[in-house]
Amino acid sequence: MAAPMRFIMIGGFLGAGKTTTISRLAAAYQKRGRKVGIVTNDQAADLVDTKSLRSQGFDVGEVAGACFCCNFNELTDTVAALEVEQRPDVVLAEPVGSCTDLVATVIQPLLHLCGAKFTVSPYGVILKPSHGRRILSGEEQGFSPKAAYIFKKQLEEADFLIINRIDALPTAEVERLRQLLEQEVPGTPVLCASAKTGEGFAAVLEMLDQQGGFGEKILELDYDLYAEGEAELGWLNSSLRVTSGSTFVLDDLLLEIVSRLKEKLAKDDAETAHLKTIGLWEGFYGVANLVSSDTMPELSLASGCQARSAEVVVNARVAIDPQRLTELVESAVREACRASGTQVEFRETQSFRPGRPLPTHRYRKALAEQ
Numbered sequence: 001m002a003a004p005m006r007f008i009m010i011g012g013f014l015g016a017g018k019t020t021t022i023s024r025l026a027a028a029y030q031k032r033g034r035k036v037g038i039v040t041n042d043q044a045a046d047l048v049d050t051k052s053l054r055s056q057g058f059d060v061g062e063v064a065g066a067c068f069c070c071n072f073n074e075l076t077d078t079v080a081a082l083e084v085e086q087r088p089d090v091v092l093a094e095p096v097g098s099c100t101d102l103v104a105t106v107i108q109p110l111l112h113l114c115g116a117k118f119t120v121s122p123y124g125v126i127l128k129p130s131h132g133r134r135i136l137s138g139e140e141q142g143f144s145p146k147a148a149y150i151f152k153k154q155l156e157e158a159d160f161l162i163i164n165r166i167d168a169l170p171t172a173e174v175e176r177l178r179q180l181l182e183q184e185v186p187g188t189p190v191l192c193a194s195a196k197t198g199e200g201f202a203a204v205l206e207m208l209d210q211q212g213g214f215g216e217k218i219l220e221l222d223y224d225l226y227a228e229g230e231a232e233l234g235w236l237n238s239s240l241r242v243t244s245g246s247t248f249v250l251d252d253l254l255l256e257i258v259s260r261l262k263e264k265l266a267k268d269d270a271e272t273a274h275l276k277t278i279g280l281w282e283g284f285y286g287v288a289n290l291v292s293s294d295t296m297p298e299l300s301l302a303s304g305c306q307a308r309s310a311e312v313v314v315n316a317r318v319a320i321d322p323q324r325l326t327e328l329v330e331s332a333v334r335e336a337c338r339a340s341g342t343q344v345e346f347r348e349t350q351s352f353r354p355g356r357p358l359p360t361h362r363y364r365k366a367l368a369e370q
């Protein structure tokens, strides 16, 4: 029988750095000679993360339409589909950033129902410093207590935590965050890293190499509060096609879309959890992001190209009515395209509030305790 695949799930709130971390980990395992498969996840189709990771050359399966917890069989089917091409040694999975209770609904069922197929690595949860500091120090402006509840539950079920973005953080800030985390979840190891530069990743890889006794922290969770917290978010996935009679700078267009949307959302006083947009043209790809209302839009992956047309996908997770979000995204995209001398055709837009989580399985006790 084939050796078990290693299942590594990396959690954390929207925009924390999960995809960037998974990309870095995938490259590190490939360097060690491991075959890697990645599974992305969203409530709807047209995912920036899937397109971005595939463009980077990784083998990616997508669970779209519901989160891993509510669509557990789709997760195992997607891994099975990855196995058909080339059986991965390591499966890296990114759950939806507003989900929690993943130990009870994903890790424990996986161990129980597919235990011969997988070994499970410690479950790591990434912290976005600006977001984490505001919630953990009690300055909750912009976040409702329900959103803060989900965030804290994500920390509680982690086997280890990663303070991300240390490339952009003064040492004193890192130390302050570490103290806040130690108060919130005493005893949980805290690593500090930068998914952008790779600093601190040796320790992350070492932690993930550990085996046995992980993925066992089953939460006490109020599903009403959890559902209400998720439903505060407006969720939008939109795919569009941009064309031009001449060439245009793809990266500028992506940044312009995010910048204009940021301005519009600020006028509505709507808190952004994560805005991301990818543009693809003839093998080139660029990604622009905004990870909070009080930071600047950034080009996280530059295409460096002058395009003639582009497939563009916009994903937005914002505390706002989804219908209003659709209007603002459409007007931001149209204005950005007009400014860059391009024409836009919207293909498909889905916008909604996430529905109540109804997990396929929910284990009340870890297998080890039964």
Ligand SMILES: Nc1nc2c(ncn2[C@@H]2O[C@H](COP(=O)(O)OP(=O)(O)OP(=O)(O)O)[C@@H](O)[C@H]2O)c(=O)[nH]1
Residues within 6 Å of the ligand: 012, 013, 014, 015, 016, 017, 018, 019, 020, 021, 049, 096, 097, 164, 165, 166, 167, 168, 193, 194, 195, 196, 197, 274, 288, 289, 290, 291, 298, 299, 300
């Ligand atoms: N400076 C800095 N930026 C980072 C780091 N890690 C991630 N980012 C940026 O943060 C943004 C969000 O990163 P993602 O990896 O897409 O975050 P995510 O958790 O996958 O987001 P969702 O899938 O929407 O929940 C991107 O613009 C990244 O470039 C880091 O270590 N340092």
Ligand SMILES: [Mg+2]
Residues within 6 Å of the ligand: 018, 019, 020, 049, 094
């Ligand atoms: Mg992601």
